[in-house]
Structure formats: structure tokens, C-alpha cells
Amino acid sequence: MRSAHKFKVYDFTETVPGDSDTPAREQVVAEIVQRLEPFRVDSRPVVGATVITKDLNIDSLAVMDMVMELEDRFDISIPLNDVAEIHTVDELADAVLRKIGGH
Amino acid sequence: MGILDRHLHLLETHRAMQATGADPLVVMERVLSPTEAVINGRRTLLVGTNNYFGLTFDKACIEAAIEATRAEGTGTTGSRTANGTYAQHAALEAEMAEFYGKKHCMVMTTGYQANLGIISTLVGEGDYLVIDADSHASIYDACKQTQATIIRFRHNDPASLEARLRRLKDEPGNKLVVVEGIYSMLGDTAPLKAFVEVTKRYGGYILVDEAHSLGALGERGRGLVEEAGVLDEVDFVVGTFSKTLGAIGGFCVSDVEGFEALRVATRAYMFTASLPPSIVASVRAALKIVRKDGAVLRKRLWDNVATLYDGLAKAGFRLGPEHGPVVAVVMPDQMTTVGVWQALMEAGIYVNVAVPPATPGGLCLLRCSLSAAHSRGQLQHMVEVLAEVGHRFGVLPQERSAAVA
Numbered sequence: 373m374r375s376a377h378k379f380k381v382y383d384f385t386e387t388v389p390g391d392s393d394t395p396a397r398e399q400v401v402a403e404i405v406q407r408l409e410p411f412r413v414d415s416r417p418v419v420g421a422t423v424i425t426k427d428l429n430i431d432s433l434a435v436m437d438m439v440m441e442l443e444d445r446f447d448i449s450i451p452l453n454d455v456a457e458i459h460t461v462d463e464l465a466d467a468v469l470r471k472i473g474g475h
Numbered sequence: 476m477g478i479l480d481r482h483l484h485l486l487e488t489h490r491a492m493q494a495t496g497a498d499p500l501v502v503m504e505r506v507l508s509p510t511e512a513v514i515n516g517r518r519t520l521l522v523g524t525n526n527y528f529g530l531t532f533d534k535a536c537i538e539a540a541i542e543a544t545r546a547e548g549t550g551t552t553g554s555r556t557a558n559g560t561y562a563q564h565a566a567l568e569a570e571m572a573e574f575y576g577k578k579h580c581m582v583m584t585t586g587y588q589a590n591l592g593i594i595s596t597l598v599g600e601g602d603y604l605v606i607d608a609d610s611h612a613s614i615y616d617a618c619k620q621t622q623a624t625i626i627r628f629r630h631n632d633p634a635s636l637e638a639r640l641r642r643l644k645d646e647p648g649n650k651l652v653v654v655e656g657i658y659s660m661l662g663d664t665a666p667l668k669a670f671v672e673v674t675k676r677y678g679g680y681i682l683v684d685e686a687h688s689l690g691a692l693g694e695r696g697r698g699l700v701e702e703a704g705v706l707d708e709v710d711f712v713v714g715t716f717s718k719t720l721g722a723i724g725g726f727c728v729s730d731v732e733g734f735e736a737l738r739v740a741t742r743a744y745m746f747t748a749s750l751p752p753s754i755v756a757s758v759r760a761a762l763k764i765v766r767k768d769g770a771v772l773r774k775r776l777w778d779n780v781a782t783l784y785d786g787l788a789k790a791g792f793r794l795g796p797e798h799g800p801v802v803a804v805v806m807p808d809q810m811t812t813v814g815v816w817q818a819l820m821e822a823g824i825y826v827n828v829a830v831p832p833a834t835p836g837g838l839c840l841l842r843c844s845l846s847a848a849h850s851r852g853q854l855q856h857m858v859e860v861l862a863e864v865g866h867r868f869g870v871l872p873q874e875r876s877a878a879v880a
Contacts, residue, residue, distance in 0.1 A: 433832055440608065440627055444635070449642045452618065452625040 394472055395446070400465045403445060407438045408461070420462040446472055488809075488830075495810070497817035499828040508532055509848040514825060520853055522783075522843045523827040527691050527800050528772045529848025530721035530764060536757040543756035550751045555582075556739065559749030567755050570762055571726050575697055575712060579734035581727050582755075584747050586686055586715025587613040589725025591620060592743025593713055594653060594682065598623035602648040605639055607631065607655065607665070609835045611684065614653055623648070630658075630835060633669035640677035650679035656688030656699035660834050660842060662801030664688070667703040675708060680731075682711040689765075690719030691776060691800045696769040720761040722754045775847035776800060782851055783843060786858030791871040803829070804841040804861070811868055812839040818864040824857055 405418045411430040412418060422428065424435060439450050442464075448471035458464050492499060505513040509529035510521050530536055543563065553559035564582055572580040583589040590613035598604045600622040606614055609630040618625045626643070629635035636652065643650060652674045654665045667683065674681040685698035693701025698714070700706045710731050716724035727737075738744060750758075764772075777798070784802050788794055795803035806812040809830050816828050819841075827842040834840055841861075845854075865871045 431832060436627060437608070440629065440635075443642075444638060447638075447642065449626055449639065452627060 397465060397469060400446075400468050401461060403442065404438075404461050404464055404468075407441060418461065420460065420465070422461045423459050424461065424464065425459070442468055448472055492813045492828075495813055495817065497813045497820070499813070499816060501820075501825065509846055510850075510853060512825070515820070517820075517823055519820070520824045520857065522845070522849070522854075522857055523825055524846070525687070525718040525844050526721065526846045526848065527687075527719040527776055527844070528721070528761075528765070529846040530719070530761045533721065533761065533764065535764065536721060536760040539756040539760040540753035543752040547752035549753070551749045553748055554745055555749045556745045561749075561752060561755070563752060563755045563759070564749060567759050567762075568726075570759060572728055574695075574762065574766065575728045576706065577712070577728040578730050579728065581734075581737060581741075581744065582750065583725040583727075583741075583744055584750055585723060586713075586717055586725035587616075588743040588747065589713050589715070589727055590614055590684060591617050592741040593617075593711065593727045593737065594651070595620035595743075596737055596741045597680070597682070597711070598649060598651045603643055603646065603650045605636065605643075605650055605652045605679070607653065609658055609660075610653065611655065611659060611686070612833075614655075614684070623651075631663065631665055633666055633673050636670060637673045637677075640673060640679060644677055650674075650677065652679050652681045654681070654683055656683055656685040656692065657799055657801060658835075659687055659801060660829055660840060661795040661803045661838075662687075662799035663796050664692075664699055664799065667699050667705055671703075671705045671708050680710040681708075682713060683709050685712055685714040686718060687799075687801060689714045690769060691773065696765050696773060716754070716758045716761075719765065720758050722757050722761065724750050724754060724758060772847040776845060779845045779847065779849045779851070779854055782854045783845060783858065786855065787861065790858060790862040790865065792861070792865060800845050802843045802845065803838075804843065806839040806841060806870060809839050811870060812841060815861075815864055815868050815870060816841060818867070819860065822860045822864070824860055 401420060408418045408428060411428040413427065413429050424430065436452065436455065439455055443450050446468055448468065450467060450471060454467060458467055501514050503512045503514060509526045509531050512519055512521055547561060551559040551561065568580040568582050572578060583592060594614060594617035598621050602623040603626060604618060604621060604623045605626045605628060606618065607630055608627050626639050628639050640650065652670065654670055657664050671681055683700055685700065688698040690696045692699050695701060697706060700709045700712055711727055711729045713727045716722045780798050780800060784794060784798050787804060793805040806815060812828060812830060816826065819826060829840040829842045831837045
């Protein structure tokens, strides 16, 4: 549950500003897969080709929350406008890498 | 595939509730007062109507509405930008602007349209709309209608907002930050002073939706912007006439130069009929009451908040994080929520059912809202009934803890 501000401890440890090393594609995919694991259907693994809102038991709100986490993890902006165009784990990883690359 | 197939799952959720004998889509068969109605043939205490000052049956408001109907008719039959601006609409705008000490005010037909229209028009292509993750549907719908780029930050988290504004600091477009005074589901208030400070530091504009805080917060009832001491720094305040002011309608006040351009650019203002004379008249009368007797009504409201919140906390319920005109009671799951709700209805008490996706964090809630018109006895009765029902449904935990952390 989201906490109210009164009880919130601000946490920057997830953010990696100034990290000059561009993460490898595998690392980005791994970060996404790890966040999607809880939404797996049956025992089918989450892979690059997994269609996020179709193959997983996840609603649009949880997808938006995961995107917010990835923004902080990689210190990038991923607008909601772009999220509508992203379907698979691979596409999301590409979007993250493009943003890290400054596009 | 049928044209409505994509919505069938919503209907199924509703039918699953109906199958248990409960139907949260109630019909108010007869409304008796701000705090009582007849529902399912039963006299029912209303603790979920957002009627914060209980002004819906105020004599002065009713008389003003009747008088205006006799004088000016039942409706304006036209847009504010055509034949729908009467002297009264302009007078209400001047009075709202004066109330907030701002130069400009636009009055719209609903609060939903005010958010939808104003927000989607303020920002456009190349701009950034930066919203709290738990924003109301009207704000999310504005996101769909604007050409601006949408960025979302963690609910009530100034550090999360700051991280996002920092990432955008070299982008040329305008940045508009949107937050709410009191959030409608859990009743929590925004850390507004910090939000304003961060927004201004990064050169952004900030809009505050005071739908649930007008009248309830601030020394003169001007909402969280007044309570937090940031009225002068906030660029736009949006609000509604449908809660504390007891009618319907929306508004936006501002000091920003060029504000009047919104009148000829905001589609939700231009392409809908304006408020009928009766509504404008009752809202003006209600605003007078807020300005004259607001302190008394506010004290009554907050005394009632304390009676319900503290009573339910003491009984052991898990509640929203702070005292406020909205008191959310956390339920373990959807079926229990509906079961407890139905038991309350059978005991003659109405509250709102709030379940995902309308709620933050996937919470199932019984959402209560208080009124200055409630008597202490009515609320003590509700605490007793809900405690009994809570025990019956196994909702109450062993230890007596209160706040949602």
C-alpha cells in the first residue's frame, strides 16, 4: 500500500544518477523480468517476447507503477504516452535503453 | 466481438456483488435531509455523500435557487461562449475570485469538466504534465486529451516529484504539476508546501484540485492552499460546487496573466451548456454562508471527523492515515467489503463501496464522508453498528491499531 507522506522515508538508493556505465541490454531485461515475476500466469517464464498486458496477470495501474520504478532505477523519463505503444518485455527494454542513450 | 465486450468484465464484477444480495448502485428513493434518505424502503443514515457543510437543504440556498428559476428560467440552453453567460455567472466568478484573492475565475458546468478542460488546455505539444500517481479520473482523462508529455510521480512524494523535474530540467517545454488537496479515496492531504517549493525551484507551474478541501481546510475555508500557506504561490486552484457548496459545477481561479484566453480555448467550457440559474444562485448563497459562518461549520465538521475516526480507530479498524472529511475504512477483500456494506445497509447506514481499480494500492474500502450536519449521536451509532458488523465478519484485528502505514 502507498504510504502517506507523514510516514514516508525518502529513499534515493534506488536511483543511480551520475552512473556513467550504460547498463547492458541483459541487465535491463533482467530488471524488467524481476519486476514482472509476481504477475506470472501458471509457471510460464517471463521472457523478452512476453506480451506484458496479455500474457501476465497485471493491470494497467501496475504497469504504470513498474514504469515509475524503472524511471528511478535508471534515472530516465518514460512518459505515459510511450507506455501505450509498448507491448513486450523486449520493447520496454528497448525504450529504457533508448532513454538511457538520451533519445 | 460485440461493441461492448471489452466492458463485460466490469459488469461481471457488479453482478458478482448483486449475487450476494448487495447492490452498491443504490437508488435514493427519497432524500429527507443532508444526513438521511429512504433507500430500499428503509430510513437510512447517510455517511457517504461529500456534503461536507450539509448545505443542500439550507433555506437561503433553496430560496435563492427558486427565486432564480422564477426570474431566469430552468436552464440557459447554451454555452458560456454563446448565450449561456448571464449576469449571475459573471457575478459568481467575481465572488469566487475575490474569495481566493485571485484576479481571474472561470466557472464551468462540473468539477470533472473543470479538471479535464483546464488541465488539458494549459499544456500542449512540447509541454510536460507531471501528475501524482493517485490522481482522480478527471486528471487522468485530461492526460488523454492533451498533446503534452505525461510523467507520473509517486503519490504524495516530493522527492519523487523532484527527481522527475530534475530529469526534465533541460527540456524546453512548460511543466505543469497537478496535485490534490485531499485525496478522495483515503482522505490523505498532499505535502503541498514541499510540492510548491520543488515545482517553483524547477520553474514549473502548479495546479491544486481542492474538490474535497474547499470549506474544510484553511482559516477562511479556502482549502489546503490556505492551510499550507501557499495560496499566493499556487498558479491555479480548481474546485467543485458539488460538495461543500451543495450543488454542482466547477471553477478555476488564478493570477496567471493571459488566463482569459482559456475561455476561448477550453473545449469543456465552450462546447457544453452553462450552469442553470438555480444552481448559480444556490452556489452564490452557499459561498456567502462559507464566508460568514464557515468557522462554525468547519468546527462542527472536524468535531464529527474526530467522533467517527477516533471511534472506529478505537474499535480496531484500519483507517486512512489522517483525520479528514473523508474517512476510509480498510477491508480485507472485495467480498468482505460488499458483505459489510450490505450489513450496514440493512442496519440503515449508507457509505460508499470503493474497490480497485478506483482505489490506490489495490485497497478495498468502505469510504465514509462526514458532514457538519451530522449529529454526534448519529456517528456514535455508526461506530457501534460498524464495530458489531466488523466482529461478525471477522474484520477487526486482535490488536487495537489504527492508521494505515
